[in-house]
Amino acid sequence: MAERGFCPEPAFFPPCGSRLYRIGINGGFVAILAIILIYSILFAAGIAFSHLYYIPLVAIAVWYSNRSIWTAAALSLAYTTVTLYLAFDGYIIDPVMIFLFTLLYLWGMTAVTLFQPRGFQDMTRSTxxxxxxTLERTSFMITSATPAFxxxxxxxxxxxxxxxxGLIWTxxxxxxxxxxxxxxxxxxxNFxxxxxxxxxNAVPVLxxxxxxxxxxxxxxLDLSSLASYRAARTGExxxxxxxxxxxxxxxxFVTTAAHELxxxxxxVLGYLHLLIEDRERYGIGDDAGRLLKICLDNVHRERIIVNRMLELSLLDSGKVACAPEQVHLRGLVCEVLAHHxxxxxxEVRLYIPDDACISVNREQFFLVLESLVLNAVQYNRPPRRVxxxxxxxxxxxxIIVRDNxxxxxxxxxxxxFKPFYLADEQDLSRDYDRMGLGLPIAERYVRLNGGTIAVESRVGEGSTFTVALQKRGGDGI
Incomplete structure (x- = not known):
């Protein structure tokens, strides 16, 4: 039969009245030892008899438990025979001690046979x-079964x-x-x-x-459930x-598309700049100049989008390094607000101490704050508050950014935080220059700077973005 790596432990069923068996075996052992001790003291009998018979007895009982009774009987007979043989040569024997040690051998066999290495309580719990x-010893009729079987x-x-x-065996x-x-x-x-x-129905088992x-x-062991688990694991x-x-x-795709675009x-950007800056040379009137300016603005927007796609691809590929420095937080926030x-x-409200400093890459964290602030403004309605x-x-x-x-x-x-995701994609507007890249890039920059970003939101009430940065050595607040 094919062997599996999993090896189920065989079940053990204690005999009926296991507590009585335990009391009887242990009590018998104590009684035999007590009689041997008393008899040895009273009659000065030598107690240092050979106990080598226990070695094969225990080995047989452990590996071939159904042979242990016959083994113990054979050993007891051999012990008696050897002792009687020595008696004919003048060896002084004590028949009482022979009888007591024979009982002791039989007790050892019974104890090892009835009490397996585990205790009865453990065996009962495990099954x-x-x-x-369980099967009857010779007819192999089912004598007991657990509810699970x-x-x-x-x-x-x-x-x-x-x-x-045989009735349940295929x-x-x-x-x-x-x-x-x-x-x-x-x-x-492992059968x-x-x-x-x-x-x-067929029930595969081990x-x-x-x-x-x-x-x-x-x-x-139910192999059908194991197969289902393996199939589910394989599918996962x-x-x-x-x-x-x-x-x-x-x-x-993002990297290739960004490069190709x-x-x-x-x-295109260069020629548009050339035409707009020298309109007279190329005979461009006001109306045509205005149209060219619109084209230039849109090309600028497309370039920003392409650059952000490249930025995202570099972040995902792990090719962006982070060189942290001490940054004055309030000054960086004011720079973001002024830039846009x-x-x-x-209406912007700042609750930032003047001396608050963080250890981050300044340029990268500027982009993080920029994305969070612009997101708070763009996904808002008057009166806007940030x-x-x-x-x-x-x-x-x-650092907490909250909006209404x-x-x-x-x-x-x-x-x-997934690329190209827009919460209001049904209302997509190019005026916002949105492609769903701002928050994904911000989230990656936060992680690159050793932080995490979380969001809480209620529909109609606003959102709160929290950037948590672990303090680095040398931070002064």
């Missing part, structure tokens, strides 16, 4: 919820108990091989076969069995691989 069953085959426990094992050769090994006292592991369920003096203990891995391939393809834009004249379109605040604790510094805009629906929050 209670697992598919397991009965459920696996679709039977009740009562229906299984007393059933011939392959008779498999049954003969498995039962034959148990009958010879060989422990079986792959197929049972037949009550509905006639069996393990341990021979015993009274019954053979067996356990079964395949989906992950496809996502990785698609992401790589997207990055390659950037190349023809350069001469945000104060003319929205708040920019700073907080800190022992380990982190936080249209908000973001909960199901869209995770998507806003």
């Amino acid at each position: 209670r919820n697992n598919p397991a069953f 009965a459920a696996l085959l679709g039977y009740t426990r009562e229906a299984l108990e007393g059933m011939e094992i 392959s008779d050769s498999d049954r003969q091989a498995f039962c034959g090994m148990l009958g010879r006292g060989v422990e079986v592991r 792959e076969t197929v049972f037949t369920g009550m509905a006639g 069996l393990a069995g341990r021979p015993d003096q009274m019954e053979h203990s067996c356990s079964a 891995e395949e989906a992950t691989r496809k996502i990785a391939v698609e992401e790589t393809w997207r990055q390659d 950037r190349t023809p834009l350069q001469p 004249d945000v104060g003319s379109t929205a 708040e920019i605040a700073y907080q800190e604790d022992e380990d982190y510094q936080a 805009g249209i908000g973001i629906e909960p199901e869209k929050l995770k998507a806003i």
